[in-house]
Amino acid sequence: MRFSALKILTEGLTGNRGWGAHWRDPEPADGYDIIIIGGGGHGLSTAYYLAKEHGLKKIAVLEKGYIGSGNIGRNTTIVRANYFLPGNSEFYSHSLKLWEGLETDLNYNVMHSQRGQIGLFHSDGQRDAAIRRANSIRNQGDDAELLGVDQLRKMVPYLDYDQGRFPIYGGLLQRRAGTARHDAVAWGYARGADQRGVDLIQNCEVTGIEIKAGVVQGVQTSRGAIRAKKVGIVVAGRSSQVAAMAGMRLPIESHVLQAFVTEGLKPCIDHVISFGMGHFYISQSDKGGLVFGGDLDMYASYAARGNLPMVEHVAEAGMTLMPMIGKARMLRSWGGIMDMTPDGSPIIDKTHIEGLYLNAGWCYGGFKAVPASGNCFAHLMATGAAHSAAQGFRLDRFRTGRGLMDEEGTGAQHNLH
Ligand SMILES: Cc1cc2nc3c(=O)[nH]c(=O)nc-3n(C[C@H](O)[C@H](O)[C@H](O)COP(=O)(O)OP(=O)(O)OC[C@H]3O[C@@H](n4cnc5c(N)ncnc54)[C@H](O)[C@@H]3O)c2cc1C
Numbered sequence: 003m004r005f006s007a008l009k010i011l012t013e014g015l016t017g018n019r020g021w022g023a024h025w026r027d028p029e030p031a032d033g034y035d036i037i038i039i040g041g042g043g044h045g046l047s048t049a050y051y052l053a054k055e056h057g058l059k060k061i062a063v064l065e066k067g068y069i070g071s072g073n074i075g076r077n078t079t080i081v082r083a084n085y086f087l088p089g090n091s092e093f094y095s096h097s098l099k100l101w102e103g104l105e106t107d108l109n110y111n112v113m114h115s116q117r118g119q120i121g122l123f124h125s126d127g128q129r130d131a132a133i134r135r136a137n138s139i140r141n142q143g144d145d146a147e148l149l150g151v152d153q154l155r156k157m158v159p160y161l162d163y164d165q166g167r168f169p170i171y172g173g174l175l176q177r178r179a180g181t182a183r184h185d186a187v188a189w190g191y192a193r194g195a196d197q198r199g200v201d202l203i204q205n206c207e208v209t210g211i212e213i214k215a216g217v218v219q220g221v222q223t224s225r226g227a228i229r230a231k232k233v234g235i236v237v238a239g240r241s242s243q244v245a246a247m248a249g250m251r252l253p254i255e256s257h258v259l260q261a262f263v264t265e266g267l268k269p270c271i272d273h274v275i276s277f278g279m280g281h282f283y284i285s286q287s288d289k290g291g292l293v294f295g296g297d298l299d300m301y302a303s304y305a306a307r308g309n310l311p312m313v314e315h316v317a318e319a320g321m322t323l324m325p326m327i328g329k330a331r332m333l334r335s336w337g338g339i340m341d342m343t344p345d346g347s348p349i350i351d352k353t354h355i356e357g358l359y360l361n362a363g364w365c366y367g368g369f370k371a372v373p374a375s376g377n378c379f380a381h382l383m384a385t386g387a388a389h390s391a392a393q394g395f396r397l398d399r400f401r402t403g404r405g406l407m408d409e410e411g412t413g414a415q416h417n418l419h
Pocket residue numbers: 039040041042043044045064065066067068070071072073074075076077078079080081206207208209236237238239240244259260261295336337338339364365366367368369370371
């Protein structure tokens with residue numbers, strides 16, 4: 003089933019009775035060429051590009067819950083390519099270009115909205131850093147504009163510009179940045195992968211990884227053993243637990259990140275806005291809710307729910323930046339489990355076990371990476387060589403110390419990234 007304007011019109015006129023399921027619900031086969039563990043954004047996009055770009059046929063995605071139940075359905079939907087460091091910047095640039103063609107590629111409305119993202123600065127030092135970042139982004143071929151405070155006041159009049167503690171000096175705008183509907187991204191990739199013959203197997207938890215003489219043989223699951231020539235671990239916040247099934251100890255800590263949404267309001271926030279003096283960022287969803295978030299809860303945990311001190315902290319940051327937000331009522335908050343690396347940058351690499359591959363360490367920025375991550379991981383799994391946009395995401399940088407990409411400059415403490 004392909005979507006088209008004509009199909010929507012005829013379905014609308016005939017009671018919407020002709021829509022089928024978006025993907026099949028197959029039983030697991032005895033074996034596959036490639037098994038992807040984890041049906042989140044990265045696992046689904048990997049399977050999609052393996053089938054689409056490398057013509058591989060016998061692929062399964064094993065998901066312990068349902069498609070969209072992990073971080074892919076929990077994030078605040080921000081998409082941008084404003085990274086500073088070589089290694090990161092070419093990768094996120096690649097991802098943004100894939101985003102720009104994604105709806106056509108998938109024939110699926112992922113509600114990609116390039117509404118612009120503005121990172122605020124509040125001191126001369128932060129302005130210098132923003133200028134350096136803007137130059138780096140432009141050298142990479144992406145867009146970045148420095149806004150003075152007068153320009154900003156016209157574009158985003160609702161901010162508290164003159165507050166004594168954190169006055170706003172200006173902002174760094176990326177017009178091509180914005181948002182996309184998170185679960186539609188999962189559904190679009192799932193449907194595209196299924197159409198190309200990938201088996202999406204939900205309610206199938208991987209409980210063990212079979213290895214013989216240093217070579218991967220397959221996986222144990224809650225639905226029986228499944229053989230595979232290659233296995234990709236793509237489980238975000240559960241990376242350490244699943245890698246431990248192969249005897250590996252990853253340089254990853256899992257931490258909770260919360261997000262919040264208010265009641266639906268009339269359109270009032272046109273862009274994505276990031277506060278520069280605290281961890282707070284906000285946008286408005288298409289339904290009208292103000293969607294915002296802040297820092298990690300400051301301890302390692304596998305609980306996908308948050309705690310009140312961080313709720314208070316985020317609410318305070320919001321009130322500091324835009325006091326008008328105090329009038330909105332908060333509807334919901336939720337949490338997701340973040341796979342934090344010591345330098346805040348991800349891993350897309352082989353492991354020391356032949357046929358076992360790792361895609362992890364997305365911290366709290368992996369939604370924007372979904373297209374490029376799947377694209378580059380599929381390239382690695384299919385060809386054995388790292389994609390040119392993901393050369394730096396090596397696992398051994400945490401052992402050797404060479405090639406670390408500490409974008410935030412905060413050192414080796416996981417929860418500070
Ligand atoms: C509150 C919040 C806000 C965020 N905001 C942004 C943002 O604005 N922009 C941005 O770029 N990023 C953001 N992120 C980060 C982004 O959501 C994640 O980095 C990204 O979604 C992680 O990759 P994924 O989609 O593959 O993860 P997931 O969707 O978590 O996929 C992993 C899957 O693996 C499955 N799994 C785990 N163990 C097993 C097993 N043993 N067997 C089988 N399956 C298993 C899980 O059930 C899960 O479905 C945010 C995250 C959160 C929580």
